[in-house]
Amino acid sequence: MVNAKPATQQIVEIKEIKDDIVYLKGGGLRAVIMVSGVNFDLKSEEEQNILLYGYQSFLNSLDYSFQIVVHSRKLNIDGYLEMLRQRELQEQNELLKAQVAEYVEFVSSFVQMNAIMSKTFYAVVPYDVIQVGSKTIAGLGSLMEGGSRAPVATTKEEDETVKITQLEQRVEQVLGGIRRMGLRAVRLNAQELIELYYNLYNPEEKERTLAIAKDMTT
Template sequence: MKSSPSTQQFIDIENIEEDVVILKNSGLRQIVMVSGINLDLVSEEERNTTLHLYQNFLNSLDFPTQFLIHSRKFNIENYLKNIDELEKNETNSLLKNQIFEYKQFIKSFVEQNDIMSKMFLVVIPFNPISLMPKSGLFSFFNFGKKKEDKTDKLNTIAEQEKQINFRQLRGRTDQVIDGLQSVGLRAVALNNEELIELFYNFYNPENTEKEKLAILNQTEQKS
């Protein structure tokens, strides 16, 4: 009897390391979280200036980028816990009752309305061309060497090549971040932990967000 394929077989990600997503086809990706600007709240002159700067930023890129908006149901469990704590510690009976009524209102409102959180993301790609020597030629010039020596040399070459590719990708990421900041947007590359949490949420759409990404809080506070 055939076993059911695991979820991992349908995910294109091979690994996440050094803040870089490594795909199964060896492609590399970094993901930048970006703050938003509500253009409806600024003057027409400021809006036109922002759009002009954004157009200049896009025209300056000589590599493809992907822009995403990730919307998820907002998790208010921690917020409700804080309200419970306030209610528990409140000694004034009138205030205690008001806190209770407010808590019930929030619960009812969330049950009847989908409260969504949005994240604005930019995906920066780099698809490396391997410079690793082909095994046949490599074996010919290293005839007589121990297998362990050959493996160590191949691993060293692979690691050096990976670091070169990572630097190329990070150069692109820095260019994107600088360009977005010139528009007046705050942009930060996600680290390993944040990437893992982000993809967990991507691949578990039936669940609400476990919690806000810490970096999202920073982005909102400084935007």
């Protein structure tokens, strides 16, 4: 008997997505920021140095790690080609109609012969609670506190609020650091997060374009 493949939900570590936050099964939280790209090679040496020093300063200002993700995917131009075909059908001038048809054929053939990749850049901001024995530690700073105080009882809702507050503070810090380098940075909302993870875990299907991506390229 052939073993059934596990469902995607069993493989991924995501518990749920709500309020612009990714909740992991292990209790961690994640926020995702889309960042505009920059052609570093086209910058002057002075501009390159400014970017490098700005990035170094940004990293040195953080007391936690965050993840940089480059999502590369073959460019999907089906929507663009369909728009051109509709334009061809509506065109009254026969010469222009023929030119549009030739252009559609050229673009379609070119993309088939050449793998044109699109790249999207993301910064993933984490917040994880560290478990040490029976104690829950919110960060390394807690290790410096004295151990003589009695533990304070907190509810699950209070713990969740603290975690969210800490994550939001980190998000603002990362957003500010990226923007100070002259890059555009926008946090993904819940719907955009769902579409992003759908694309990542279903690479064989037609990609769902994030609405926010259009704003980042204009």
